[in-house]
Amino acid sequence: MKPLSTRTEHFTDSVIRRMTRISLKYGAVNLSQGFPDFDPPREITERLAQIAPKGPHQYALTWGAQNFREALAKKQKHFSGMAVDPDTNIVVTAGSTEAMMAAMMSVCNPGERVVIFSPFYENYGADTILSGAIPIYVPLVPPEYDFDADVLEDAMKQADVKALILCNPSNPCGKVFTREELQIIADLAEKYDVYVITDEVYEHILYAPHRHTYFATLKGMAERTIMCSSLSKTYSITGWRLGYVIAAPQIIDRVKKVHDFLTVGAAAPLMEAATVGLGFEDSYYRDLQARYTAKRELFCNGLEQIGLSYTKPQGAYYVMVDISEFGYESDLAFCEDLAAKVGVGAVPGSSFFKEPENRYIRFHFAKQEQTLQTALERLADIDKMK
Numbered sequence: 001m002k003p004l005s006t007r008t009e010h011f012t013d014s015v016i017r018r019m020t021r022i023s024l025k026y027g028a029v030n031l032s033q034g035f036p037d038f039d040p041p042r043e044i045t046e047r048l049a050q051i052a053p054k055g056p057h058q059y060a061l062t063w064g065a066q067n068f069r070e071a072l073a074k075k076q077k078h079f080s081g082m083a084v085d086p087d088t089n090i091v092v093t094a095g096s097t098e099a100m101m102a103a104m105m106s107v108c109n110p111g112e113r114v115v116i117f118s119p120f121y122e123n124y125g126a127d128t129i130l131s132g133a134i135p136i137y138v139p140l141v142p143p144e145y146d147f148d149a150d151v152l153e154d155a156m157k158q159a160d161v162k163a164l165i166l167c168n169p170s171n172p173c174g175k176v177f178t179r180e181e182l183q184i185i186a187d188l189a190e191k192y193d194v195y196v197i198t199d200e201v202y203e204h205i206l207y208a209p210h211r212h213t214y215f216a217t218l219k220g221m222a223e224r225t226i227m228c229s230s231l232s233k234t235y236s237i238t239g240w241r242l243g244y245v246i247a248a249p250q251i252i253d254r255v256k257k258v259h260d261f262l263t264v265g266a267a268a269p270l271m272e273a274a275t276v277g278l279g280f281e282d283s284y285y286r287d288l289q290a291r292y293t294a295k296r297e298l299f300c301n302g303l304e305q306i307g308l309s310y311t312k313p314q315g316a317y318y319v320m321v322d323i324s325e326f327g328y329e330s331d332l333a334f335c336e337d338l339a340a341k342v343g344v345g346a347v348p349g350s351s352f353f354k355e356p357e358n359r360y361i362r363f364h365f366a367k368q369e370q371t372l373q374t375a376l377e378r379l380a381d382i383d384k385m386k
C-alpha cells in the first residue's frame with residue numbers, strides 16, 4: 001500500500017486528550033482537558049428542547065443562520081464598538097477550531113510563514129502544517145509571559161511572513177495582552193504587512209483589573225484582523241461546536257468558500273438555540289466573570305497553601321504551576337505519576353512550548369467548587385512525588 005500523506009505523518013495524538021485518558025485510567029480528578037463540568041445556561045437548553053420537535057433540522061445557510069449572525073453582530077458591536085455587518089463580516093463555523101483552520105487556509109500559501117507566540121494552544125501547530133505554512137515561534141517568557149518586542153520584530157521581518165496568531169486571553173498561560181502590547185503587534189503588522197489571526201475564545205473570561213481589547217479595534221487593524229471566537233467557553237457549550245470568524249468583507253468572502261468545503265455549516269438547531277445566549281444582558285457576562293473569579297481564587301489559594309509556585313492567570317481558566325522542585329526530568333512522567341499517585345490530571349507544559357521547557361504543568365479550573373476542593377485535598381499530598 002502507498003504511504004499515507006506526508007503532511008500528516010508527524011502528527012502526534014493530542015497530549016491534552018491523552019491526559020484525559022490517563023486521568024480516567026487512574027480515577028484522577030481531571031484538570032487536564034479544559035471543559036466545564038457544570039451545565040450551560042438553562043435558557044439555552046430550554047430553547048433546544050422547545051425547537052427539537054419542529055426544527056430547524058436541515059442545512060442552514062452555509063455561512064450561518066441569519067438570526068444567529070444578526071444576534072452575533074449586535075453582541076460584537078455592544079462589547080467592542082465594532083460595526084459588524086451580519087452578511088459581509090461573519091462566517092459561523094464548527095467551533096473556533098474550524099474558524100482558525102478556515103482562516104489559515106484562506107490566508108496562507110504553502111511555504112509562507114506564520115508567527116506564533118510560545119507557549120501556544122496546541123492546535124496552531126497542526127493548523128500551520130495542514131495549511132502548508134511554516135511556524136516561527138516567539139517566546140512569551142515565564143513566569144510573567146512577557147515578550148521581547150525586538151525578538152517579535154526579528155520574526156515579523158523574516159521573508160514570507162504572512163500572518164501572526166494572537167491568542168488573547170491566552171491558553172495556556174492566562175496572559176491578557178495589554179493595549180500597549182497589542183499596539184506593538186499592530187505597528188509591526190502594519191510595518192511588515194502581516195495579517196493577524198486572533199483567537200479570542202476567552203474574551204469574556206477575565207479577572208479584574210484586566211480588560212479585553214479586541215485587536216480589530218486598534219487603529220488600522222480592522223482590515224488585517226481575522227478574528228476567531230466561539231460560544232464554547234462563554235456559554236459552557238464546548239460540545240455544540242459553534243464558532244465564528246469576523247473579518248473584512250474581502251477576507252470573509254474567501255473564508256466563506258473554504259468553510260463551505262470544509263464543513264458546509266454549523267449545526268442548524270444548535271445555532272437556533274444558542275441565539276438566545278447571544279442576546280443575554282450584561283449581567284450574564286458579569287456573573288460569568290464573578291463565578292470564574294471565585295474558582296480562580298479557590299484554586300490559586302489552595303495551590304498557595306500547598307506551597308506550589310504558580311503564575312496567577314489574568315484571563316482564561318488555566319494555571320501554570322512550576323514543578324522544578326520535584327526534580328523530574330520529564331514533565332510528562334510527572335503528570336503520569338501525578339494522576340497515578342496523587343489522583344489529579346494535569347497537562348505537561350512541554351506540549352505548549354516550542355522551547356525545551358520542562359518545568360511547568362497546566363491545570364484548568366473550569367470545574368464545580370466541589371471538584372476543585374477534591375483536587376486540592378489530593379494535591380495536599382503532592383510531597384510524596386519528591
Ligand SMILES: Cc1ncc(COP(=O)(O)O)c(C=O)c1O
Nearest residue numbers: 095096097121171201230232243
Ligand atoms: C485557545 C483556544 N482556542 C480554541 C479552542 C477550541 O474552541 P472551540 O471549542 O470553539 O473549537 C480552545 C479550547 O480549549 C482554546 O483553548
